[in-house]
Amino acid sequence: MKRELIHLENIAKSFGNLLVLDEIDLSIYESEFITLLGPSGCGKTTMLRIIGGFEMPDTGRVLFDGKDITRLPPNRRPINTVFQKYSLFSHMNVEENISFGPKIAGKSADYIRDKVKYALKLVNLEGYEKHDVTRLSGGQQQRIAIARAVVNEPKVLLLDEPLSALDLKLRRNMRRELVGINKETGITFIFVTHDQEEALSMSDRVVVMNQGYIQQVGTPENVYNEPENAFVADFIGDSNIIDGVMVRDKIVRIFGREYPCVDTGFPAECPVDVQIRPEDIKLAAPREGAFNGVVTRVVFWGMSYDINVEADGFEWLIQSTTGRTVGEEVSLHVAPENIQIMSKPQSEDEEVAADV
Amino acid sequence: MFNTMTRNVLLTPFLIWAVLFIFVPLICIVWYGVTDYDGNFSLDNMSLIFERGYLAALKLSVELALISTVVCLILAYPLCLILTENRRDNTTIISLLFILPLWMNSLLSTMAWQTILESNGIINQLMRLLDLPTFNMINTQGAIVVGMVYNFLPYMVLPLFISLSKIDKSILEAAQDLGANSWQTFFRVILPLTIPGAVSGITMVFIPALTTFVISALLGGGKLLLIGNIIEQEFTFQYDWHVGCALSVILMIFIVMNMLLTAAFDPLKEEGDG
Numbered sequence: 265m266k267r268e269l270i271h272l273e274n275i276a277k278s279f280g281n282l283l284v285l286d287e288i289d290l291s292i293y294e295s296e297f298i299t300l301l302g303p304s305g306c307g308k309t310t311m312l313r314i315i316g317g318f319e320m321p322d323t324g325r326v327l328f329d330g331k332d333i334t335r336l337p338p339n340r341r342p343i344n345t346v347f348q349k350y351s352l353f354s355h356m357n358v359e360e361n362i363s364f365g366p367k368i369a370g371k372s373a374d375y376i377r378d379k380v381k382y383a384l385k386l387v388n389l390e391g392y393e394k395h396d397v398t399r400l401s402g403g404q405q406q407r408i409a410i411a412r413a414v415v416n417e418p419k420v421l422l423l424d425e426p427l428s429a430l431d432l433k434l435r436r437n438m439r440r441e442l443v444g445i446n447k448e449t450g451i452t453f454i455f456v457t458h459d460q461e462e463a464l465s466m467s468d469r470v471v472v473m474n475q476g477y478i479q480q481v482g483t484p485e486n487v488y489n490e491p492e493n494a495f496v497a498d499f500i501g502d503s504n505i506i507d508g509v510m511v512r513d514k515i516v517r518i519f520g521r522e523y524p525c526v527d528t529g530f531p532a533e534c535p536v537d538v539q540i541r542p543e544d545i546k547l548a549a550p551r552e553g554a555f556n557g558v559v560t561r562v563v564f565w566g567m568s569y570d571i572n573v574e575a576d577g578f579e580w581l582i583q584s585t586t587g588r589t590v591g592e593e594v595s596l597h598v599a600p601e602n603i604q605i606m607s608k609p610q611s612e613d614e615e616v617a618a619d620v
Numbered sequence: 621m622f623n624t625m626t627r628n629v630l631l632t633p634f635l636i637w638a639v640l641f642i643f644v645p646l647i648c649i650v651w652y653g654v655t656d657y658d659g660n661f662s663l664d665n666m667s668l669i670f671e672r673g674y675l676a677a678l679k680l681s682v683e684l685a686l687i688s689t690v691v692c693l694i695l696a697y698p699l700c701l702i703l704t705e706n707r708r709d710n711t712t713i714i715s716l717l718f719i720l721p722l723w724m725n726s727l728l729s730t731m732a733w734q735t736i737l738e739s740n741g742i743i744n745q746l747m748r749l750l751d752l753p754t755f756n757m758i759n760t761q762g763a764i765v766v767g768m769v770y771n772f773l774p775y776m777v778l779p780l781f782i783s784l785s786k787i788d789k790s791i792l793e794a795a796q797d798l799g800a801n802s803w804q805t806f807f808r809v810i811l812p813l814t815i816p817g818a819v820s821g822i823t824m825v826f827i828p829a830l831t832t833f834v835i836s837a838l839l840g841g842g843k844l845l846l847i848g849n850i851i852e853q854e855f856t857f858q859y860d861w862h863v864g865c866a867l868s869v870i871l872m873i874f875i876v877m878n879m880l881l882t883a884a885f886d887p888l889k890e891e892g893d894g
Contacts, residue, residue, distance in 0.1 A: 318793055338796045351794040355812045364808070365798035416798065 275324035553595030665866035759841035783817020
């Protein structure tokens with residue numbers, strides 16, 4: 265494993281009566297691209313602001329390279345931020361914006377000129393030194409914001425939903441470029457987003473959050489294929505989540521029938537959440553598959569169809585490259601390895617969380 | 621929104637007002653200023669500014685107005701910074717406290733300052749009670765400055781406050797994030813971004829401070845003559861409208877020049893939204 269750079273230790277934070285973060289424990293490693301993913305209000309931005317020094321946690325500590333920096337103000341942390349609204353200085357041109365940090369740090373004019381040039385090259389805006397920042401497009405402003413942060417050679421770069429204001433195509437390009445900058449500079453990226461596609465496509469690791477708690481930490485494949493609870497399964501990608509009962513190892517009961525799966529280690533007769541991805545369900549002729557049902561809705565998305573099938577009183581979502589017609593009788597087939605078994609939430613709080 | 625016809629109709633009341641009460645009096649003042657008692661064109665009244673200590677009065681007026689403006693600036697910036705920082709708290713009450721003097725008759729409030737600063741005023745009575753030496757405060761330049769600052773501070777606070785509240789909090793966080801401490805953030809980010817507000821504040825304090833005659837009459841005791849007092853005396857004691865108007869015209873030209881100069885120092889001709 266890589267070297268641990270930041271450690272969040274048992275962090276909790278409330279605003280008034282509202283608990284925004286609780287029991288946060290997280291290690292962030294050197295040079296990794298880690299994403300805090302969750303719906304709005306899940307506490308991800310507050311967590312970023314605590315790392316940046318803009319908020320103080322009520323309890324817990326922030327360790328940087330083993331040193332406690334919980335009470336250190338933002339201007340004294342080796343961390344820089346790319347803000348959601350870019351927050352460029354409108355009274356300065358591009359060059360003055362980017363050189364703001366190095367100038368404060370008292371760097372020489374030669375050093376600053378070279379660094380500004382390098383930073384502009386890094387964000388593909390060479391030659392923009394004298395441009396007025398208020399005249400730039402949203403995408404360009406975002407690049408300047410990134411250059412302005414990266415030029416300080418921080419150990420960690422915090423990015424607060426930096427792509428949310430850009431259009432789809434630009435967003436895709438910027439995703440690639442951000443990953444490129446992360447690899448080239450070796451700066452640790454902590455990226456906040458509510459967009460699961462962004463999180464999955466860019467990150468080395470994803471931290472899924474909801475209602476102030478960390479739900480799961482893992483690689484993108486890990487959180488997508490093996491969600492630990494119904495919230496993660498539902499939030500990342502589309503899912504069919506069904507109440508089930510674990511009969512014994514590798515056998516689960518759904519809708520009164522027993523099916524083979526690959527999960528083990530649950531107690532006998534334990535109620536579980538069963539997750540099946542829509543793309544893992546194969547449609548077959550009636551009575552050939554495990555569940556029989558009727559097609560109730562078909563939506564064409566370009567690359568694939570979303571097909572709803574009602575079977576056993578449950579509305580299944582299936583993704584398929586071949587279309588079906590509404591009213592058609594079909595059966596569903598799922599391979600045992602595509603059935604994901606998750607524990608039921610322990611408390612009512614988490615149950616509420618799962619319903620979001 | 622309106623067609624040209626409706627627009628002209630709607631504009632007419634103001635145009636009539638402006639012609640009757642702004643344009644015509646202005647013409648009258650200039651006409652009186654550049655004519656003698658027989659109605660012949662003459663610049664004699666204008667050149668009087670170089671005599672009878674008028675120039676000294678103008679100089680003193682400019683000095684006191686400048687000092688008052690600077691004091692207002694120094695008071696207003698921290699106040700507005702605090703007001704904008706705690707926007708969610710009871711800022712309405714605090715800002716009300718600073719706008720309140722505006723609702724009070726300025727003559728009354730200046731007379732109140734008179735009773736506070738007098739040699740037998742509230743401050744000196746207090747000092748005597750505590751067996752401390754008393755001060756001579758009334759009829760000094762300092763007293764006039766106090767009166768000016770008290771009367772005109774709201775005009776500095778309001779534009780500055782509006783200008784400051786337009787700065788997004790994340791801009792300040794960005795500066796801090798890039799290593800700036802509070803002072804650096806103020807001088808490199810807040811100050812340049814609030815110059816338009818400061819400029820209108822300066823204009824709104826400097827001009828009434830330069831032309832006042834009430835404050836200097838009450839707190840200067842008639843011993844310290846500002847240009848406003850001299851103009852007033854020309855009209856009310858000397859009944860010499862020609863000299864009074866000539867001095868008014870000179871003061872007006874001076875003010876316009878000052879405004880142009882301040883505007884030239886404003887680097888943010890148009891405000892960006894970045």
